[in-house]
Amino acid sequence: MPRKTEQFLLVTPSDSKNLVLIRDLVGKIALRAGFPQDYVDKIQLAVDEACTNVIRHAYPRNRRGDITVRIGVDSRKLKVEVIDHGKGFDVQAVLAKDVNHRLNELKRGGLGIYLMRMLMDEVRFDVKPGKETRVEMVKYRDLRETDEQKALQKKLIEKSHTLRR
Amino acid sequence: MPRKTEQFLLVTPSDSKNLVLIRDLVGKIALRAGFPQDYVDKIQLAVDEACTNVIRHAYPRNRRGDITVRIGVDSRKLKVEVIDHGKGFDVQAVLAKDVNHRLNELKRGGLGIYLMRMLMDEVRFDVKPGKETRVEMVKYRDLRETDEQKALQKKLIEKSHTLRR
Amino acid sequence: MDQFSMQRKEMDDLTVLYIEGYLDAHTAHQFEEALRKIIEEGRYKIVVNFSRLNYISSAGLGVFMGVIEEVRSNGGDIKMCCLSDKVFRVFDLLGFPALYDIVKTEDEAIQKFRDAQEKAPE
Amino acid sequence: MDQFSMQRKEMDDLTVLYIEGYLDAHTAHQFEEALRKIIEEGRYKIVVNFSRLNYISSAGLGVFMGVIEEVRSNGGDIKMCCLSDKVFRVFDLLGFPALYDIVKTEDEAIQKFRDAQEKAPE
Numbered sequence: 001m002p003r004k005t006e007q008f009l010l011v012t013p014s015d016s017k018n019l020v021l022i023r024d025l026v027g028k029i030a031l032r033a034g035f036p037q038d039y040v041d042k043i044q045l046a047v048d049e050a051c052t053n054v055i056r057h058a059y060p061r062n063r064r065g066d067i068t069v070r071i072g073v074d075s076r077k078l079k080v081e082v083i084d085h086g087k088g089f090d091v092q093a094v095l096a097k098d099v100n101h102r103l104n105e106l107k108r109g110g111l112g113i114y115l116m117r118m119l120m121d122e123v124r125f126d127v128k129p130g131k132e133t134r135v136e137m138v139k140y141r142d143l144r145e146t147d148e149q150k151a152l153q154k155k156l157i158e159k160s161h162t163l164r165r
Numbered sequence: 166m167p168r169k170t171e172q173f174l175l176v177t178p179s180d181s182k183n184l185v186l187i188r189d190l191v192g193k194i195a196l197r198a199g200f201p202q203d204y205v206d207k208i209q210l211a212v213d214e215a216c217t218n219v220i221r222h223a224y225p226r227n228r229r230g231d232i233t234v235r236i237g238v239d240s241r242k243l244k245v246e247v248i249d250h251g252k253g254f255d256v257q258a259v260l261a262k263d264v265n266h267r268l269n270e271l272k273r274g275g276l277g278i279y280l281m282r283m284l285m286d287e288v289r290f291d292v293k294p295g296k297e298t299r300v301e302m303v304k305y306r307d308l309r310e311t312d313e314q315k316a317l318q319k320k321l322i323e324k325s326h327t328l329r330r
Numbered sequence: 331m332d333q334f335s336m337q338r339k340e341m342d343d344l345t346v347l348y349i350e351g352y353l354d355a356h357t358a359h360q361f362e363e364a365l366r367k368i369i370e371e372g373r374y375k376i377v378v379n380f381s382r383l384n385y386i387s388s389a390g391l392g393v394f395m396g397v398i399e400e401v402r403s404n405g406g407d408i409k410m411c412c413l414s415d416k417v418f419r420v421f422d423l424l425g426f427p428a429l430y431d432i433v434k435t436e437d438e439a440i441q442k443f444r445d446a447q448e449k450a451p452e
Numbered sequence: 453m454d455q456f457s458m459q460r461k462e463m464d465d466l467t468v469l470y471i472e473g474y475l476d477a478h479t480a481h482q483f484e485e486a487l488r489k490i491i492e493e494g495r496y497k498i499v500v501n502f503s504r505l506n507y508i509s510s511a512g513l514g515v516f517m518g519v520i521e522e523v524r525s526n527g528g529d530i531k532m533c534c535l536s537d538k539v540f541r542v543f544d545l546l547g548f549p550a551l552y553d554i555v556k557t558e559d560e561a562i563q564k565f566r567d568a569q570e571k572a573p574e
């Protein structure tokens with residue numbers, strides 16, 4: 001377990017074929033840092049979701065940009081930042097959509113950010129449109145599901161029961 | 166096979182435990198880019214040697230720096246740069262040591278740069294002492310052993326026969 | 331380096347699709363194409379067997395959401411079986427167990443289609 | 453995540469060291485320690501069995517160079533066997549086959565020690 005923060009940086013073209021490279025690197029770092037396998041799984045998925053958003057939403061089709069993944073590990077936590085230099089988005093508007101909306105939209109996605117928030121202990125967005133979009137996610141070594149995460153999921157499940165044919 | 170150059174960047178702390186992360190990433194990129202397995206093996210080993218040099222020689226013991234690995238792939242070649250911001254070294258003096266010296270020094274190393282030159286098609290050093298040391302290595306998709314590489318090894322083998330007890 | 335692959339089996343009006351490897355935003359379109367092909371053939375009773383699937387992200391889940399309506403409106407369904415704990419956890423986080431039939435074995439999935447047929451014969 | 457491991461076997465005055473995994477600048481010190489321990493026990497006839505070694509860099513090769521003189525000056529040797537083509541290629545690039553006995557099988561390596569003993573009995 002490192003005493004100080006160990007920093008890693010990976011930059012790849014914004015192309016879905018690179019998701020596997022990113023997941024593998026993040027997974028190895030988390031596992032080696034002593035995170036249990038189920039945490040490693042969650043971290044990998046959350047990072048995949050953030051990178052998938054960059055690939056799908058950040059850059060116009062004809063301009064391929066980069067995905068930057070910054071990983072910091074210390075004795076308490078793992079922090080991942082996923083950064084792009086694309087168009088950005090209105091974080092408040094996206095976060096304001098409640099479970100109701102989200103489920104009605106399930107057909108066409110809208111699951112990524114919800115998953116990130118369920119899988120990680122902290123998720124922050126920092127959007128400077130046209131300059132930099134940064135998603136910062138933290139996973140603590142010893143923290144199980146938060147009350148907020150439990151409440152989020154409870155709402156979703158209740159809703160999905162009413163939608164069931 | 167990508168038409169334009171695809172660029173990847175990995176930065177890790179200068180610690181030998183990160184060699185495996187670097188080798189894995191470089192190997193996956195090379196393999197996916199269509200390099201045959203024996204080329205992938207050579208590229209991985211050459212990069213390992215360059216990074217091992219950073220870990221062993223670039224930074225003073227009490228100051229851990231970074232290793233930066235930059236990978237570019239295009240339709241003709243793979244280029245890897247291994248960069249540190251450590252003390253640098255006298256490239257001419259090191260390269261000037263001929264096979265004779267090298268073999269006498271085998272006990273304590275001195276194999277890394279020789280291997281890099283044997284494994285890759287082009288190896289260039291760019292040292293700005295105290296600022297940046299950069300090793301640039303290129304592997305072409307379709308180029309077998311160069312005459313220079315063959316001559317280097319022939320000399321080494323002749324020498325090692327005379328050293329044999 | 332093949333991250334994702336599929337196999338297909340037909341049993342009367344039922345189609346079983348075996349998926350293997352990593353289902354993410356890169357491989358999701360292959361999966362979607364395979365599902366669409368089955369649907370275009372007019373085969374709406376589909377079992378997806380996850381036994382060899384190691385990984386799924388929301389891009390993979392989105393594929394199910396994208397076709398389920400068409401499948402169900404044609405009297406069919408997509409039933410899922412043999413999910414690893416890891417993959418099931420992702421479905422669970424998203425409330426999918428309330429929206430889809432997710433069962434332990436392929437036989438159970440097939441039986442669910444047969445039971446439904448008996449209850450509502452054409 | 454264990455990149456490198458070893459096992460040791462003793463046969464009379466001969467020691468066989470099996471090395472497994474990845475031998476690089478990170479794991480070389482473990483290997484060096486194991487070799488030094490054998491030498492400190494006064495056991496100078498050493499066979500290193502590479503059959504399960506996937507990878508070696510110059511840091512691993514340097515370990516051999518660092519101890520061979522001591523071993524040979526005590527009437528012993530380090531013989532190497534069962535190298536994969538990939539690992540052998542690295543030894544070959546560096547001219548090691550002229551400096552070391554590198555053989556195909558463990559039996560051959562052992563026989564080399566026995567032959568030398570017969571030629572020069574103590």
Ligand SMILES: Nc1ncnc2c1ncn2[C@@H]1O[C@H](COP(=O)(O)OP(=O)(O)O)[C@@H](O)[C@H]1O
Pocket residue numbers: 049053054056057058084086087088089094108109110111112113114133
């Ligand atoms: N890096 C990004 N750049 C631009 N827009 C983004 C980015 N990340 C998320 N978004 C926006 O947030 C929305 C919600 O994202 P998400 O919950 O992952 O669902 P989905 O990607 O399936 O729409 C996206 O539709 C997109 O408009």
Ligand SMILES: Nc1ncnc2c1ncn2[C@@H]1O[C@H](COP(=O)(O)OP(=O)(O)O)[C@@H](O)[C@H]1O
Pocket residue numbers: 214218219221222223249251252253254259273274275276277278279298
């Ligand atoms: N990145 C670097 N920073 C400082 N010195 C270096 C670096 N790379 C190589 N060197 C110098 O070049 C020498 C030769 O390197 P090499 O052939 O790899 O053998 P070895 O590392 O075993 O000495 C090293 O001993 C070191 O002095």
